[in-house]
Amino acid sequence: MKWRCLSGILLLSLLVGCDNPRLHLHIVFKSIDLEVSNNSQAYPLLLDICDRYGPRMAGTEAAACAEELAALLFRSYGYDSVFFQPFTFNQWQRGTARLRIDTAGTFTDFPALALAYTPSGNVSAPIVDAGNGLPNDYTGIDVTGKIVLIHLGLLPDTPPHVRNTHRAQKVSLAIAQGAIGCIAVNPIPGDLPTTGSATLDGGMIKIPAVSISYERGAALRNCLAKRKCTARLFTENSCIPAHARNIVARLEGYEFPQETIVVGAHLDSWDISPGALDNASGAVSVLDIARTFKALNLKTRRSIDFVLFMAEEQGHYGSELYVREARHRNRLDGIRYMFNHDMTVSTYGFNLMGRYESEDLIRETGMIIGRTDSFFTNVIAHFTYLGSDHAPFLMEGISTFTPLCRYETYHTYHTSADTPQYITPEMINSNVRTSAKMIYALANSPVLPATRLNDEQLRQYLIDNQLQEELVILGDWIWN
Ligand SMILES: [Zn+2]
Structure with a gap:
């Protein structure tokens, strides 16, 4: 505490008259380094959230307790403007999932996890291998009335130009092709099935879809190459209306308060693990960035909304609500950036998602960040996708970006192994300090290059970034 006061005073005195x-x-960046290395609460908070609440699936009691804790923490850091954004949504509830494979009269039970929004079902049919489950993979095969086997990543023999899509698009395509069941293979080795939403709009899908481990997937694919296999797929799940709340802490800008940088992360996790990487890592990052700003008494020209979204996993419900509210209040044009933190550890650069107009500013700021941080190598990437809370902002033409992270723990993604044991304080703190610096620079930059895209610019942006096909499959492409 003593050091914090001292560093704050030191910083203020240095900033006076600094032209x-x-x-x-x-x-400022040096002071952020000192504050994070001496006083970061991100890692203990990650342990606390994971151990105390366990899985935080939106709509559960554990999730509601985590929402309360987040609001309490923002207030304890010194934020006066902390509020909830409550909403109701269609919560998927996991029941049983059984998968039995019949290979020439030999029956094997495969450990399987239902993908979320899988309905109750009981189907039995031959399995057809549809490779990566992308549109081209269905050329020359007929999956009508069959159970389709798809890889959730890209198989090793995939040509390099092929782009992967979200599991929801793959399942949606399998349904459109006439499959009556879907077996989705975890693309990451580790002998565990993976979960995740099989829809991006939060409604039950039409067929049972389960996941199996990478290893089981490889064995099944080998088997199918030699002989016919049949699967019996039994699932029992339900949906109920549930309540959740985003938590927002606002730091008012002193010069352009109507301009906002949204710094967001989802606080919810899946039901099968406490979601240490996905997404306690992002949630505690946002909390500790917010704490750092108050601890150093950092002032910004623009406003910052630190937001913990809920129900990202089940369909981006919280971020969609935030965007809807902003539209309702005529605030969308004022949102200059949405900076999303989803699985953010070991940050070494930034992914600007195809918004090239900000590249110079971010690169120049990154050069200053790199001077005091040997881990940060100022890599700029442009990889665009729709599977997180930035998507509702991106679809409004708002410039979105994320930290670029080194994933030492990615094998735990959406599995029961997503526990804190694979995460270290340094992995989290690297994101806290780097992202805090970038947010400070953007919130204080005299001008910002990114403005909201108009309708035609947005259409072109989505085409240029290869999102059109995904949006068409999902029925969300609004242009002809
Ligand atoms: Zn996530």
């Missing part, structure tokens, strides 16, 4: 913007940033 050189780069020097100013350098001084």
Whole structure:
């Protein structure tokens, strides 16, 4: 505490009369480094959230307790403007999933997990291998009335130009092709099935869809190459209306308060693990970035909304609500960036998602960040996808970006192994300090290059970033 006061005073005195913007940033960034290395609460908080609440599936009691804790923490850091955004949504509830494979009269039970929004079902049919489950994979095969086997990633023999899509698009395509069941293979080795939503709009899908481990998937694919296999797929699940709340802490800008940078992360997890990586890592990052701003008494020209979204996993419900509210209040044009933190550890650069107009500013800021941080190598990437809370913002033409992270723990993604044991304080703190610096620079930049795309620009942006096909499959392409 003593050191925090001292560093705050030191910083303020250094900033008075500092006319050189780069020097100013350098001084602030050094203070952020000191604050995070001495006082970060991100890692203990990650342990606390995971151990105390366990899985935080939106709509459950554990999730509601985590929402309360987040609001309490924001207030304890010194935020006066902390509020909930409550909403109701269609919560999927996991029941039983059984998968039995019949290979020439030999029956084997495969450990399987239902993908979320799988209905109750009981189907039995021959299995057809549809490779990666992308549109081209269905050329020359007929899956009508069959159970389709798809890889959730890209198989090793996939040509390099092929782009992977979200599991929801793959399941949606399998249904459109006439499959009556779907077996989705975890693309990451580790002998565990994976979960995740099989829909992006939160309604029950039409067929049972389960996941199996990478290893089981490889064995089944080998088997199918030699002989016919049949699967019996039994699932029992339900949906109920449930309640959840986003938590927002607002830091008011002193010069352009109507302009906002949204810094978001989802606080919810799946039901099968406490979601240490997905997404306690992002949630505690946002909380500790917010804490750091108050601890150092950092002032910004623009406003910052620190937001913990709920029900991302079940269909981006919280972020969609935030965007709807902003539209209702005529605030969408004022949102200059949405900076999303979903599985954010070991940050070494930024993914600008095809919004090239910000590249110079982010790269120049990154160069200053790199001066005091040997881990951060200022890599700029442009990889665009729709599977997280930035998507509702992106679809409104708002510039979205994310930290670029090194995934030492990615094998735990959406499995029962997503526990804190694979995460270290340094992995989390690297994201907290780097992202805090970038947010500070953007919120104080005299001008920001990114503005909201108009309808035609957005259409072109989605085409240029290869999102059109995915949106068409999902029925969300609004242009002809
Ligand atoms: Zn996530």
